[in-house]
Amino acid sequence: MSTHTQDPPLRHQDAYAVVVTETVDDIEQLNELLHSNLPVLLVRDLDQARRLMDGEPPTGSGTDTPRPARLRVGRLEIRPEEQRALWRDAPLELTAQEIGLLGCLAGHGGSVASYRELVQDVWGASCGVDTTVIHSAVRRLRRKLEKAGVDVEIASVRGHGLRIAYGGQQTSVN
Known part of the structure; x- marks a missing residue:
C-alpha cells in the first residue's frame, strides 16, 4: 500500500x-x-x-461579425451593446442574460436560433449548458415580459431551438 x-x-x-x-x-x-x-x-x-x-x-458565437447597435421586434427595442431593452421607449428590468437571449433571438430575424447558437451567444460556451438551463431562463424572461405588457412571443421549436415574433411579424435590425 x-x-x-x-x-x-x-x-x-x-x-x-x-x-x-x-x-x-x-x-x-x-x-x-x-x-x-x-x-x-x-x-x-x-x-x-x-x-x-x-x-x-x-466574441460570443466565435465570429468577428459586430452586433447591430439596435434590434427591433415590434415595439420592443433591444440594445445589446448597452445591455438595455425598451418596450415602447420604457426600459425593462431585465438581467444581462435575459437581454442577451432577446438579442440573440431578435438577431435571427424571426427564424429559429438553435440551442447551440443560444449557448454560444448568451452563455459564451460551446457546451456545458443544458437545454433545461435555457428553458428556465426563457421561462423567467417570458414572465417578466408578460408582467411588463410586452407583446412578443418566444416560441420553442421542439428539438431545434427558439424564435421570437411580434404579432406574426419578422424582426428588424437598425
Whole structure:
C-alpha cells in the first residue's frame, strides 16, 4: 500500500487556472488533480484564451461579425451593446442574460436560433449548458415580459431551438 501525502492547495490571491476544454467534467477532474479552489476560466480553444488574456472582449458565437447597435421586434427595442431593452421607449428590468437571449433571438430575424447558437451567444460556451438551463431562463424572461405588457412571443421549436415574433411579424435590425 502506497501512502501519498497531498500537497497543500494553491493559495495565491491572484491565481487562476485557464482550461481549454469543451466539457465541464474536464474542469472537475482538473480541480481534483490540483486539490485547489482556484477560479477556473473555461475556454473553447487557445485562440479564445489568448484573446481573453490580451484583454479582448469575448466574441460570443466565435465570429468577428459586430452586433447591430439596435434590434427591433415590434415595439420592443433591444440594445445589446448597452445591455438595455425598451418596450415602447420604457426600459425593462431585465438581467444581462435575459437581454442577451432577446438579442440573440431578435438577431435571427424571426427564424429559429438553435440551442447551440443560444449557448454560444448568451452563455459564451460551446457546451456545458443544458437545454433545461435555457428553458428556465426563457421561462423567467417570458414572465417578466408578460408582467411588463410586452407583446412578443418566444416560441420553442421542439428539438431545434427558439424564435421570437411580434404579432406574426419578422424582426428588424437598425
